[in-house]
Every structure is written in structure tokens, then in C-alpha cells.
Amino acid sequence: MASQSAIGIHDLSFATTEFVLPHTALAAHNGTDIGKYHLGIGQHSMSVAAADEDVVTLAAAAAEPLIARHGTDRIRTVVFATESSIDQAKSAGVYVHSLLGMPSYTRVVELKQACYGATAALQFAIGLVHRDPEQQVLVIASDVSKYELDSPGEATQGAAAVALLVGKDPALVRIDGPSGLFTADVMDFWRPNYRESALVDGQESITAYLQAVEGTWKDYTEQGGQALDAFSAFCYHQPFTKMAHKAHHHLLSTCGYDTDAVDVKRLIGRTTAYNAVVGNSYTASMYLGLAALLDHPEDLTDQDVGFFSYGSGSVAEFFAGRVVPGYRKHLRTEQHREAIDRRGTLDYAAYRELHERSFPTDGGDHPTPVQTTGSFRLAALRGHKRIYERR
Numbered sequence: 001m002a003s004q005s006a007i008g009i010h011d012l013s014f015a016t017t018e019f020v021l022p023h024t025a026l027a028a029h030n031g032t033d034i035g036k037y038h039l040g041i042g043q044h045s046m047s048v049a050a051a052d053e054d055v056v057t058l059a060a061a062a063a064e065p066l067i068a069r070h071g072t073d074r075i076r077t078v079v080f081a082t083e084s085s086i087d088q089a090k091s092a093g094v095y096v097h098s099l100l101g102m103p104s105y106t107r108v109v110e111l112k113q114a115c116y117g118a119t120a121a122l123q124f125a126i127g128l129v130h131r132d133p134e135q136q137v138l139v140i141a142s143d144v145s146k147y148e149l150d151s152p153g154e155a156t157q158g159a160a161a162v163a164l165l166v167g168k169d170p171a172l173v174r175i176d177g178p179s180g181l182f183t184a185d186v187m188d189f190w191r192p193n194y195r196e197s198a199l200v201d202g203q204e205s206i207t208a209y210l211q212a213v214e215g216t217w218k219d220y221t222e223q224g225g226q227a228l229d230a231f232s233a234f235c236y237h238q239p240f241t242k243m244a245h246k247a248h249h250h251l252l253s254t255c256g257y258d259t260d261a262v263d264v265k266r267l268i269g270r271t272t273a274y275n276a277v278v279g280n281s282y283t284a285s286m287y288l289g290l291a292a293l294l295d296h297p298e299d300l301t302d303q304d305v306g307f308f309s310y311g312s313g314s315v316a317e318f319f320a321g322r323v324v325p326g327y328r329k330h331l332r333t334e335q336h337r338e339a340i341d342r343r344g345t346l347d348y349a350a351y352r353e354l355h356e357r358s359f360p361t362d363g364g365d366h367p368t369p370v371q372t373t374g375s376f377r378l379a380a381l382r383g384h385k386r387i388y389e390r391r
């Protein structure tokens, strides 16, 4: 049996939406000083899903390059993490499994605990690989984040999917050591089944997030985790990029460090480039932070990264990963840049129209307008069934 230290993230790929709304357009609409968005929350633009795009098409687009590179022979499990689920019963991962032509000898399941779901998926995947090191697990985090129009949360919307291939002898990041865990029953952010957009108590959510930082760190330390200064970078869940800075300041002061003396930007700054222009991608957000960190030109070989995953409600986890020698050869930096650069810029009116769109619930035949140009699209809702197409 392989040792735990030889298991981790073998490949990582992300995809985002067809469209983007710059925060300048939102600020012009609602009269907000752009400094609040650019500096106050650290966001510049948000990915916006087209009418024929959803968590399934984003997930398929993220996972397709992994399947192209590694094939499907060793992947016996697909775990799909999302909090913008499209069905109460069927896992969105089953559609992705079909779109990617994966073999029937696969187990596919969906996991939910707000933005934390993908970390649960990663940990469960490590357990499965530990049990049978010849197997790989495809972990997909995919979300479209939607708040009410003209609400404070609106500026933190976004959408993306990250696909991780988890296996032994990983080419990118080994997941090492214990996890620090924290669960607390709070109502900081939630989405009842009958709502398309999330409900949130903004300031309560920030407080709950910071308490979870403290709680996970305490448990991580008690479980025998590394010292804070062993880490070269920290990847936080980023509902907005400024939150990562707030969180690290909080962790440092909790640990008794003088926050002015520590270069927070050096430890956090390399993780925010994608999130600042994509927005909150919920389950995918922390892994988008990892993508940005790995794609950053500074070499991270053999360095330890601290991960803080937070899902409102709330469940959180702190864990560590070590970047593997030779990781640069396996990166998808160009593909990631292209995913961001190819988005078409919306004006405010077009964004609003997309935001207000929803499918009729009458079970009729409702084709979607062709807006996407990528490999996968949601073609229609017909007889209450989602119909997907691969181009």
C-alpha cells in the first residue's frame, strides 16, 4: 500500500464562462466608487455564464484536458462538488461522465457543503487512492455564483470549474500530514431549494469565516501540524480576493505575529490573479487560487503550501501540500490564460438579462439560444430533462 505522503494532485485544469462583466460596468450602474471593488474587495471582473452554460458544461470543459492527457483507464471514481446544483437527485457528474465518454465501470457522486465540498472530495479521493493506489479519482468543483441584483453580494459573483486528477506519485502537489477541522452551525450564507440566488448575511459571513480560520488552525496544531512559518504560501478560499488577506492577517495575529512585520502580500499575492478576474467560484475558488500559485513564474519546488477551505454553514479545513519537483512541466498556464482571455465582455444590460433568465418549469421544450463557442453546451430543457451537446 502506498504511503499517504505519495498521494495528491496529479493534474489540474480549470475552465470559466463565455462572458465577463467588468466591475467598472457594475460600478457605473450602481454609482459605487470603483475603489470599493478594486481595492476594498479586490475584484476586477466577474465571469458570467451564457444562457447555454451551467455547472455541467463548465465541469466538462475543465475535465476534458485531463482526460485527453491521461485517458480514463485508471479513473474509477468521479466526485462532483457544487453548491449550484442543477438536480436534487441526479449527480451533475453523471452528465459529465457521459459528455466525456467515460467507461461504465465508474462510480459518480455529487457532494455538497457550500464552498467546502471540493476539499471533502479531495480528501475522500485520497482515501480511495490509499486503498487502491492504482486507481485515480477525478474531482470536479464547479459553480455559478449568483446573488440578488443590486445586493451587496452581487459584486462577488463569478463562475468556474476546476478539475483535479488525484492519484499516487502526483506530478503537482503531494497532500501531506494532518488536517485541522472545524464545523459550526451558522446561517451566514445559504440557498433554500426554492431559490436560484443565495441569501447571505455579509458581515456575519466574514466573522464566521475568520472564526473557522482560527478553529481549523487550532485543530491543525493539536493534530501535530507544521509551524506557520514552514509555509511559503497560503491558498485561502476566496469569495473575494481581499478576504484571503483579511484571513491571513487574522491567522497571524491569532498566532501572536506582528502582522506589519510579515509580508502578507508575499504569502497570499501569488494566489489571487485568477480569482480577481473570475469572481467567486464557490467550490472551485481555493483551487483556482492553487492554479494561480502554480502558474506564477516563481518556483515553488519542494515548498509547503497551506490550504484553507471554507464552506458557509459552516465546515472548514486547513491542510498542507508540498509542491513536487518537475511540476512546471505539467502546468496548463497557457490554457488557463486563454480561458480567461477568451471571454466576451458584456455590457450591464446584457449581464442583467442573463441574470434574470430562468427556465420555465412547465416541462415543455425550451431550447437555449446558442451563445457559447466551447466544446459543450446546454442545448435545451425538454420534458424537465437537461439536454447537453458536445461539439
Ligand code: CAA
Pocket (backbone or CB within 6 Å): 033, 034, 035, 036, 037, 039, 040, 041, 115, 152, 153, 154, 155, 156, 188, 189, 200, 201, 202, 203, 205, 206, 209, 237, 238, 239, 240, 243, 280, 282, 310, 311, 312
Ligand atoms: N475605496 C477603497 N475601499 C473601499 C471603498 C473605496 N471607495 N469603499 C469601501 N471600501 C472598502 C471598505 O472599507 C471595506 O473594506 P474592509 O472590509 O477592509 O473594511 C470593503 O471595501 C467592502 O466594503 P463594505 O464592507 O462596505 O461592503 P459591503 O457591505 O457592501 O459588502 C460583502 C461586502 C459583505 C463582502 C458583500 O460583498 C457580500 O455580502 N458578499 C457575499 C458574502 C461573502 O462573500 N462573504 C465572505 C465570507 S463567506 C464565504 O467565504 C463563503 C462564500 O463563498 C460566500
